[in-house]
Each structure stands twice: as structure tokens, then as C-alpha cells.
Amino acid sequence: MAMNFGFKLCPSSALNLDKIDTSLYDKLVEMEPDARICMACGSCSATCTASQFSGMSVRKVLLDIQRGKEKEAAAMLRNCMLCGKCTMVCPRGINTRHLILSLCRIYDNKEEQK
Amino acid sequence: MTDRIPAGFHPFVIPFLVGMGFVLLYCLYGFIRIMCQLSHKDRRKFFLSFLNPKILWKDIKDIFLNCLIHVKLWKRNKLLGFMHSSIAFGWFMLIVLGHLEVICFLPGRLRTFYYPIFFNFFVAEDNATIGGQVFFFLMDFFLALVLCGIILAIIKRVHSLIFGMRRTTRLSLLDRVGLYSLWAIFPLRLLAEGFTAHISGGSFLTIPLNWIARAFLGNELNMVPTWWAYSIALCVFMCVLPFTRYMHIPAEMLLIPMRNAGLKIKHARKGYAKVMVYSCPSCGVCIDACPMSVKKANTRDTTVYLNRQIRRGNEKRIEEISDKCLLCGKCSELCQIGIEAPKIRIAQRARRKYGLNQNYSNISVGPLAEKAFGHNVEAKPGKVLYFAGCMTQLTPRISQAMESVLQKAGVEYSYMDKDGGLCCGRPMLMAGRPDQARQIIDKNTGIIRSSGCDTLLLSCPICYKIFKEKYHLEGIRVVHHSEFIKELVDQRRLSVRFGKDVIVYHDPCELGRGSGIYEQPRELLAALGTLVEAEKTGKESICCGGSLGSLTLGFAQREDLTKNALRNLTVNLPSKIATACPLCLASFSRYSDRPVEDIAEIVDQRSTKVD
Numbered sequence: 001m002a003m004n005f006g007f008k009l010c011p012s013s014a015l016n017l018d019k020i021d022t023s024l025y026d027k028l029v030e031m032e033p034d035a036r037i038c039m040a041c042g043s044c045s046a047t048c049t050a051s052q053f054s055g056m057s058v059r060k061v062l063l064d065i066q067r068g069k070e071k072e073a074a075a076m077l078r079n080c081m082l083c084g085k086c087t088m089v090c091p092r093g094i095n096t097r098h099l100i101l102s103l104c105r106i107y108d109n110k111e112e113q114k
Numbered sequence: 115m116t117d118r119i120p121a122g123f124h125p126f127v128i129p130f131l132v133g134m135g136f137v138l139l140y141c142l143y144g145f146i147r148i149m150c151q152l153s154h155k156d157r158r159k160f161f162l163s164f165l166n167p168k169i170l171w172k173d174i175k176d177i178f179l180n181c182l183i184h185v186k187l188w189k190r191n192k193l194l195g196f197m198h199s200s201i202a203f204g205w206f207m208l209i210v211l212g213h214l215e216v217i218c219f220l221p222g223r224l225r226t227f228y229y230p231i232f233f234n235f236f237v238a239e240d241n242a243t244i245g246g247q248v249f250f251f252l253m254d255f256f257l258a259l260v261l262c263g264i265i266l267a268i269i270k271r272v273h274s275l276i277f278g279m280r281r282t283t284r285l286s287l288l289d290r291v292g293l294y295s296l297w298a299i300f301p302l303r304l305l306a307e308g309f310t311a312h313i314s315g316g317s318f319l320t321i322p323l324n325w326i327a328r329a330f331l332g333n334e335l336n337m338v339p340t341w342w343a344y345s346i347a348l349c350v351f352m353c354v355l356p357f358t359r360y361m362h363i364p365a366e367m368l369l370i371p372m373r374n375a376g377l378k379i380k381h382a383r384k385g386y387a388k389v390m391v392y393s394c395p396s397c398g399v400c401i402d403a404c405p406m407s408v409k410k411a412n413t414r415d416t417t418v419y420l421n422r423q424i425r426r427g428n429e430k431r432i433e434e435i436s437d438k439c440l441l442c443g444k445c446s447e448l449c450q451i452g453i454e455a456p457k458i459r460i461a462q463r464a465r466r467k468y469g470l471n472q473n474y475s476n477i478s479v480g481p482l483a484e485k486a487f488g489h490n491v492e493a494k495p496g497k498v499l500y501f502a503g504c505m506t507q508l509t510p511r512i513s514q515a516m517e518s519v520l521q522k523a524g525v526e527y528s529y530m531d532k533d534g535g536l537c538c539g540r541p542m543l544m545a546g547r548p549d550q551a552r553q554i555i556d557k558n559t560g561i562i563r564s565s566g567c568d569t570l571l572l573s574c575p576i577c578y579k580i581f582k583e584k585y586h587l588e589g590i591r592v593v594h595h596s597e598f599i600k601e602l603v604d605q606r607r608l609s610v611r612f613g614k615d616v617i618v619y620h621d622p623c624e625l626g627r628g629s630g631i632y633e634q635p636r637e638l639l640a641a642l643g644t645l646v647e648a649e650k651t652g653k654e655s656i657c658c659g660g661s662l663g664s665l666t667l668g669f670a671q672r673e674d675l676t677k678n679a680l681r682n683l684t685v686n687l688p689s690k691i692a693t694a695c696p697l698c699l700a701s702f703s704r705y706s707d708r709p710v711e712d713i714a715e716i717v718d719q720r721s722t723k724v725d
Contacts (some may be wrong), residue, residue: 034668049504052534053477078473081537081554082545083504084662088700093669098437101545101665107469 020068024106028065031102034094038062044086044096054079058086058096061103070107077104115219115246118238118313126235126342127228133352134227140356141364144392148368151384156377163375173371181366182206186450190399191278197270200263207256215249231348234307235341239315246315254317257307260300268297281407283398283418285359292358295351302344309337365392366451379454382436382461383424390458393451394421400445400455405657406438408678409671417445417455424458434666436462440675441544441663442623447653456663463546463665472550477536479560486530486561493566498527498598501562501581503574504537505696512573512696515718516595522723523608528565535561540580541662555585562587571598573714575625575695576662582629594625596635596694596713603641603717610721615643617716618688620679620702621655622695635694635713642720646686656682658693660701676701684708692716 029035038059045057056076064073077100086096149157163169179185182203188195212230216223219237223229229236239246274282285293307316308323316324327336355361369389377386396418406412415435423431436459446455483491500520502513520527539554562570562585569591572578578594581587602608617639625631632652639645650656659675680702683691691710693699702710 047508049534049537053474074470077470079476080472081474081504081539082541082547082662083537084541085504085508087669088505088508088660090669095666095668097541097545097662098665101468104468104470104472105466 015067021070022066022068024068024070024103024108025062025065027106028099028103031106032095032099034092035062035099037092038094039092041091043089043091047085047089049081049083049085050076050079056080058094058100061100065103073103074107077107115215115237115315116240117220117223117236119236122223122226122229122236124235124338124341126338126345127232128345129342129349130228130231130345133349137352137355137364144356144364145368148385148389151381151388152377152386153380156380156385160372160375160377163371169371169374172374176370176374177367180370180450181363184450190448190450193266194270194277194279197263197266197277200259201267204256204260204263208253208260211249211252211256215246215253218249219246232341232345234310234314234316234320235337237314239313247317250315250317250320253307254319257300257304258319261304264297264300279398279402281398281401281413283396283401285396286422288354289358289396292351292354292360295347295354296360298347299344299351302340302347306337306340306344309334309340359394359396362393362395362451365389366395369393369451373452379457379461382458382465387458387461390451390453391421391424394418394453395451396422397450399448399450403444403448403654405440405442405444405659405675405679406667408674412438415439417449417453420455420459421453432462433466435459437665438667439664440623440657440659440661440667442657442661443627444623444654444657447627460544460546463544464548466546468547472542472547472553474536474550474553474557477557479557479564482535482557483561483564485533486535487528487565491564491566493568494526495568496526497565497567498525498569498571499530499562499565499567500527500571500573501530501535501538501577503531503572503577503696505576505700506573507531507534509696509699509712512699512712512714515712515715516571516573518718519599519602519608519714519721522718522721523602524723525602525607527571528567530561530565538574538577538580539584540576543580543584544663545665551580551584555580559585559587562590569593569598571595573696573712575622575628576697579624579628594629594631594694596625596638597631599714599717600634600638603638603721606724608717608721609724610641610717612641613643613720615716616646616687616689617643617692618646618648618683618686618690619651619713620648620658620683620691620693620698621652622693622698623655623657623661625694626655627653635692638713638717639692642716643690646688648683649685650682658695658698658701660697662697672701673705676705680706690716 040059042059045051045059048056050056054076056079061073061076080100082097084097090096152160184195184198184202187198212233215233216229270277304319307320309327311320311324372386372389379387381387398418400417401407401413404416406415415438420435423435439459441456441459443456446453506512536554536558539551542551542554568589570581571593572581573595575594581592603610619636619639621632636645656679658679659672689708691702691706691708692713694713699710699712
């Protein structure tokens with residue numbers, strides 16, 4: 001029986017690092033070793049064309065998949081238009097466009113097959 | 115002329131017959147396979163094209179000019195053109211004349227198939243061969259022509275630079291077998307015809323050879339072995355032909371009608387693309403053309419090697435080469451055959467499967483259009499819609515200059531993506547994802563349609579190309595800013611003044627080769643300063659290295675390409691580099707020792723309002 005208190009409890013966003021599944025990140029690092037040199041400066045977030053639609057940013061995507069939050073990352077990635085601005089501004093010289101494509105390739109495509 | 119051998123047969127023709135039969139069967143098999151790979155519609159289109167006399171005439175003309183005379187090679191380098199056309203046209207004429215000889219003198223032997231090739235072995239000259247003299251002369255003439263070509267080909271192997279080629283293709287083992295057997299065919303033919311010239315007749319080449327041979331050797335024992343050798347050389351060449359670059363000879367004859375029928379590449383490995391790949395003669399013009407070739411390691415990733423790997427089915431290398439390319443289009447612009455390598459590469463990229471596919475259904479057109487144009491948009495003739503594009507937003511100096519120019523000229527305009535818009539879809543298309551690109555295109559079309567403008571003004575050639583080619587914007591004129599500003603100046607809506615700058619103009623790939631705009635920016639710049647040209651310019655301009663076409667080239671690997679392009683631009687010591695593409699501007703600015711500016715910026719500095 002639900003009672004209305006005028007406010008709701010948020011589900012906890014705490015992560016248990018021992019339990020999360022980072023296989024996607026590990027796979028990505030194997031394909032794109034450059035994923036590890038990202039210093040999360042946020043240049044990609046600032047320039048992203050898709051960020052106004054899905055909050056897309058390579059920095060956040062990397063952070064999310066490191067924490068096993070694949071679904072959140074996928075929602076962002078879905079609006080990427082591969083325009084390449086993030087690649088041009090990356091101070092670490094990461095080929096973010098190729099990183100995004102590789103990530104899209106290795107995503108478990110159960111959802112897509114539905 | 116009479117039959118020398120009553121049976122009309124000698125065992126030495128067997129190798130030739132084997133080789134010829136093999137080639138014909140292989141080509142027939144290949145043709146049927148290609149036809150099966152075409153879609154029903156394309157196949158219909160292909161066969162119907164032969165019924166159209168206009169296309170049929172173009173087919174014949176193109177095959178004659180390109181396959182036999184090699185007109186495009188002549189235009190590139192006279193010596194290279196002479197070498198190829200002397201071999202191709204000379205050989206063709208030897209075959210045609212051989213048939214004519216048989217038809218004229220021994221029409222009954224025409225169905226033996228090998229008579230036209232080995233005519234001189236099977237006949238004996240009699241007293242009534244005055245007509246034969248003409249043939250003998252022509253046969254010797256064309257043989258001499260082919261031999262000239264062969265000598266040049268041998269020289270080219272050592273000194274390719276005199277043929278205008280810095281680098282040539284590294285041949286595979288079978289290519290070498292094919293090459294050497296091709297070289298051997300004609301000297302052997304000369305020897306064989308020389309040994310028999312006192313029986314079958316000959317002309318200025320074969321008769322003297324016959325005197326020498328008989329003076330030194332004195333017997334006829336050499337006759338049959340040389341004819342055997344000639345036949346075997348032909349056999350070897352024809353047996354390896356399907357597996358070597360020489361497959362381009364039959365393949366190009368199929369490619370030309372297919373192209374004239376208007377077929378398009380739909381699959382990277384099937385149908386039209388396959389014919390294209392087999393039509394590659396591995397000449398290696400694309401190696402020097404490729405901007406990536408500044409680094410020697412990259413020469414292995416040029417189009418000629420892509421074609422080779424596709425023929426071999428080496429998946430790993432095909433993917434590597436396809437992904438690395440900048441899609442600048444220079445190789446296909448210079449290609450003698452017209453192989454559309456960028457399209458093959460994009461089609462190859464499109465074969466890849468992704469676990470996560472982009473989807474833009476959450477983006478709605480309405481709010482975006484409202485944000486850009488406000489409520490109650492009125493359609494007004496002459497109103498301009500300015501779309502800066504992603505790359506221009508990254509180089510705001512261009513859009514600022516552009517807005518300033520538009521205001522000075524008093525142009526009424528709306529700014530489509532001032533507060534961020536969508537990408538044009540071309541980067542998605544170049545990554546080989548046409549379905550996703552189509553979604554973006556549809557969204558953008560919706561926004562443009564609701565703007566009420568009838569001119570779409572673009573600052574980025576990447577956008578310009580896709581807006582021109584893939585968008586359905588009937589009634590809306592798509593124009594690049596270099597064209598548009600030129601018109602403003604011509605219509606005296608903007609007055610510009612000449613300055614003391616020495617300007618070199620860099621042709622962006624997508625604007626020049628991609629969309630054929632070379633002149634307008636130059637004419638505009640000529641009014642602003644002294645215009646000088648780069649070393650390689652126009653169709654041969656060198657990509658800045660920043661292209662979005664390459665998926666795998668990293669930041670560090672692009673540095674050499676940009677520096678090489680800069681070196682090419684600054685040979686005539688300009689004080690300023692002008693370009694018309696935000697991506698080129700960004701790449702050049704990184705390494706240039708002199709100012710790099712967009713054409714809009716230069717106009718903005720040197721223009722005033724017309725009162």
C-alpha cells in the first residue's frame with residue numbers, strides 16, 4: 001500500500017564496485033587502448049552536437065561504462081551523430097569517433113534484436 | 115597465299131588453344147556471376163542500355179578511346195600514354211589484321227580459331243601476293259609499335275619518374291609472371307615470324323631478321339621451337355590473366371557499359387563494385403595521388419592495394435584500408451579507369467554490424483525550428499537560411515564573419531543552428547551508416563522546410579555536398595558561402611577593396627573534387643588580393659589531413675599529412691592561406707607559419723556596406 005507523503009524516495013545511486021559488470025569497458029580498452037588516457041576534461045562534453053538531446057558526452061559515456069552503467073551510456077550514444085567535434089578538441093588526441101564506433105560494435109545487441 | 119601444311123594443324127597451337135579457352139570460359143563464368151549479383155532492376159537497366167543507340171555509341175566510343183587508345187593516360191603523361199596505347203592498340207590491330215589475312219586468303223580456315231594468330235606458320239607465299247605485301251607491312255608495323263611499347267615498359271620498371279610516376283605498384287608474384295610472359299610474347303612473335311619469313315613472306319622487320327638468321331644459323335630447325343615458345347608464352351599469359359592485374363582488360367570492357375547504363379555501387383564486393391575492382395590495372399597512379407603516401411608505411415593503404423586485397427578476400431586488410439582512408443577523392447579523380455574508390459570504401463564500411471544503432475526518434479523537429487525561427491514564420495522569396503554546421507561552430511570566427519558580411523550586404527537571413535542544431539549527416543554517411551544518416555537528413559529537412567526560406571547558405575563544404583546530393587530540397591537553392599559572397603559582390607550589394615596580401619587558395623576536398631567548385635572562390639579572392647597558386651591545385655589539391663572520412667587515422671598520424679599539404683600550398687610564398695572549409699582552417703592553423711583564414715573572414719575585413 002503506497003502512501004503519498006508529498007515526496008518520493010530516490011533509488012540509491014550507490015555503486016558496489018565489487019558487483020558491477022565492467023566487461024564492456026574491458027573489451028573497449030582492449031580494442032581502444034586510448035580509452036584509458038582520457039583525463040575527463042570535458043572538452044568533448046562542451047562541443048558535443050548531441051548533448052542537447054541526450055546529454056551525450058564521451059567523458060560521461062566512458063565514466064558510465066567504467067561503472068557498469070551500460071544502459072545509461074547506450075541512451076547517450078544513441079544520439080551521437082559522429083560529427084567528430086569531440087575528436088578535434090580532445091587535448092589527449094584520442095580518436096573519440098573511432099572509440100564511439102568500436103563501442104557501438106561491441107555493445108551486446110540483445111536489445112536491438114528484440 | 116597457299117596452305118603450307120595440308121592438315122592445317124600443328125601441335126604447337128595446343129598451348130594457345132588451352133590458354134584462350136581458359137580465359138574465355140573464365141570471363142563467361144565471371145560475367146554470369148556478376149549478372150547474378152546485380153539486382154533485378156540493375157540487370158534490366160544494364161541490358162536495356164544496349165537498346166539505346168546513344169548509350170551504345172557512347173559504350174563503343176569509350177571502349178575504343180579508353181581501352182585501346184588510353185586517352186586519359188595521354189593527357190596525364192605523353193610517354194605513359196604512348197606506352198600503353200602502343201601495346202593495347204598495336205596488339206588489337208595485330209589480331210584484327212590476322213583475321214583479315216585469313217578472310218582474304220584462306221577464308222575456309224577462319225573457324226580454326228588459331229589461324230589468325232599463327233598465320234605466318236601455316237602459309238607459303240606464292241607469286242600472287244601483291245595484296246599480301248600491304249598486310250605484311252602493316253603486321254610488321256604494328257609489331258614494331260608493340261615492341262616499342264614493351265621497351266618503354268621495361269624502362270618504366272627501372273625509371274618510373276620519366277613517366278611522371280614517383281612510386282609504382284609493388285607487383286605480386288602472379289602479376290610478375292603475367293608481366294614477363296607479356297613481355298616475352300612479342301619478341302618471340304618477331305623471332306618466329308622472322309624464321310619463317312622466307313616461306314610465308316614478311317616486311318621491313320621480319321625479312322632482314324630472316325636474312326640474318328639464315329646467314330648465321332643456316333637451317334630451319336629453329337622454326338618450330340620458336341613457334342612453340344610463342345604459343346607457350348601466350349598460354350602462360352592467358353592462364354594467369356584472371357588472377358593478375360591483366361584481368362582489367364576484359365573487366366574494363368564490362369565496366370564501361372555498366373557505368374554508361376547508370377549503375378551505382380550497392381555492395382562493396384558484388385556486382386558493379388566487383389567489376390570496378392577487377393578493372394584496376396594496378397598502374398599505381400593512386401599511390402602518388404594519395405595524401406597519406408607522405409608516410410611510406412601508408413602507401414600500402416592506397417586504392418590499388420585495396421583492390422588487390424578485395425580480389426584476394428583478405429578481410430582484415432580490407433577493413434583496415436577502408437577505415438583508414440580520408441575519402442578525399444583524389445585517387446578516383448586521377449584514376450584512368452574511373453574507379454570510385456571512396457564509394458567502395460563507404461560500401462565496405464556499411465557492411466559492418468553494430469550492437470548499438472543510433473536512433474534519433476527522441477529529437478523532434480518542431481521545438482528546434484521554433485527555437486531557431488520563433489513563432490509564425492512567413493515564407494518570403496529571397497530569404498536566406500544560414501546553416502553553419504558542426505565544424506563552423508567549432509571555428510566561430512567563420513560564422514561571425516559570415517554574419518557580418520550578410521548584415522553589410524543587407525541580406526535578410528535566419529540562423530538555423532545558432533544555439534546548436536543537428537549534424538548534416540555526412541559524417542554518419544562516410545562512416546558507412548546510411549540509415550542513420552537518412553534519419554538525420556529527414557529531421558534537418560523538416561527544420562529547413564519550416565523556415566520559409568528559399569536559399570540555404572552553408573559555410574562547410576562537408577554539409578554542402580550532402581545537402582546538394584542527398585537532401586530533397588526542391589525549390590530551395592543550396593549554396594556555399596564562397597559562391598554566395600561572390601554573387602553579392604557581383605550584384606554590387608557588397609563592395610570589396612583590393613589589398614596587398616598575397617593569397618593562396620586551398621581547394622577543400624568536398625568543395626572542389628566533391629562538388630566541382632573551383633572557380634568562384636578564386637575569382638572572389640582575386641578581387642581581394644594577389645592570388646598565387648599552390649604546386650598541386652584544383653583537382654589535384656592535397657587534403658588538409660583533417661578529413662572526417664578517416665575513421666582510424668589518429669591525431670598524431672595526421673600531422674605529417676597537414677604539414678605536407680602546407681608545404682604544397684606555400685611554394686609560391688603567399689602571405690596568407692585562404693580556404694573555404696572550417697575543417698581545413700582548423701587543421702592548417704595548427705601547424706601553419708602564416709595566417710590561415712576562411713574566405714568569409716578575408717571578405718569581411720576588406721568589404722564595406724554599399725550606400
